[in-house]
Amino acid sequence: MKTSGQKASSRWPSSTERIMNKDPLNPERIRAFCEARAEEFPIQEFLKLPAEDQELCLKEMIRRERADLLSALNEMAGSRKEAKAIRRALHQLRSRGVMVEAKDESRNFVLPRPEVSGDRAYVTPVGAGGDQAVWLFLGRRGREVMFQAFVDDHRGFLDFTAARLTRKRFEKFIKQTKKDADEIPVFETSPDHARWLISRAEDRSRNSGSELPEEFKEFRSMIGALPEADKGHPLQEKLKFQGIKDRRGLLHQASELLGHSFFLGWLFPGDAVKACELKLNEIEASPIVMNNLQKKDRMERVFEDEARKAVNEEGRGLWKDRLIENAYLLLMQGEADKAELALATALAMDDDVPPPFFAAMMKRSFQTQPREKKLEGKIIIP
DSSP, rough: OOHHHHHHHHHHHHHHHHHOHHHHHHHHHHHHHHHHHGGGGOOOHHHOOHHHHHHHHHHHHHHHHHHHHHHHHHHHSSSSSHHHEEEEEHHOOOOTTTOOOOOTTTTEEEEEEEBBBEEEEEEEOOOOOOOEEEEEOOOBOOOOEEEEEEEETTEEEEEEEEEEHHHHHHHHHHHHHHHHTSSSSEEEOOOOHHHHHHHHHHHHHHTTTTTHHHHHHHHHHHHHHOOGGGOOOOOGSOOOOOHHHHHHHGGGGGGGGGGGGGTTTTTOOOOHHHHHHHHHHHHHOSSOOOOOHHHHHHHHHHHHHHHHHHHHHOOOHHHHHHHHHHEEEEEEEEHHHHHHHHHHHHHHSSSSSSOOHHHHHHHHHHHSOOGGGGGTTHHHHH
C-alpha cells in the first residue's frame, strides 16, 4: 500500500528528485532548488553548478525570500566567490526586512529588525463539517501582507491566498467580511493561534496526499515560524483537561451550545438525517399501542442511536478536534462557561457512547431539515 507521500510523489516528483536530474539547468530545475526544504536541500549538488546557474538560483531564492536556504548555503559555501555571492543575497533579504539568522556575529552584520506595527488574526468557528476560515495579517512597516486560508480537517488546505494590503485596507476587508458572513461569527484571535491552524492544515494536507497551494509554498517563510501542530492544541495551556473531564455533570448541560452562534450551523448531513427519519417513521407506523411517554422514550433512543452511527462514521477524533477548537475560541471570547461545556463534550468522545450533545444535534437536524411533503405532519415528537 502506498503512503500519502508516495501518492504525492507519483503524481509530481519531489523537489529533491527534480534537482538531482542532471539535465542542463532550466526554469523547472531552478524552481525545484528553491522549493526544497532547508533540511533536505542538496547543497553539494548546488555547489557543483556553474557560477551563472548558481546566480540564477540565488536570484530566485531572493525573490521567494528563502532565507532558510540561503543561510544553509552560507554555512557550506566552498570558494570565497561562492561565499561572497551568498552573503550578498542574504544582505539583500536583510535590506528588505527579512530576518536572517547570522552565521557568525563577528563576520555578519544583521540590520535591526523593522518595527512591528502589530500582526493581527481573525478566524471563524469550526463548522460541523470541519471547515474554518483563517486570516493572518503581518503589519510590518513597508511590508504589510494578508494571508487568507480556508481549511478543513479532512484535506487541510482548501484554499490559500496572499495579498499586499495596508492596515487600513485590511481592517476594511475584515469589516466587509463580517458583514458578508451573515450569521457566521468572524472575530479576532492571536496571530500565534492562526499560525498554529495554518501549521495543522499543512500537516493534514501532507497526510491526505493533497498538493500544498502554490501561494502557501511561495510565502511560507514570510508567515514566520509555524508551531508544531502535533504538540497538542493550545487550549491545553489554558484549561486543565482532566479536571473538566471529571465534571460529568457538564455533559448534560452541553446541548445549550446548540443555541450559541458558534454552533448554529451544526447539523448532521442529509443521509444521516434521512436514516433517522425512517426509524422514526417506523415508530409511527408500528401497530404496537404506546402512550406518549413510551413513544417519546423510543424516539429519544432513535436520536441517540442514529447520532452515534453518524459520529462514528465520520470519526470521533474529528468531532473531538472540532469541539476543542471551538472551546478555545469561546474561552478567548471570554465565555469560559461555554468553553468548559464544549471541552467536556470533546473529552467525552473517548467514551463508548457519544455524549448527549450529539443526540440533541440529531434531533435538531431532523426538525430543521426539509422533508418530503408526504411525511410532513406525520411524525409528531411528544
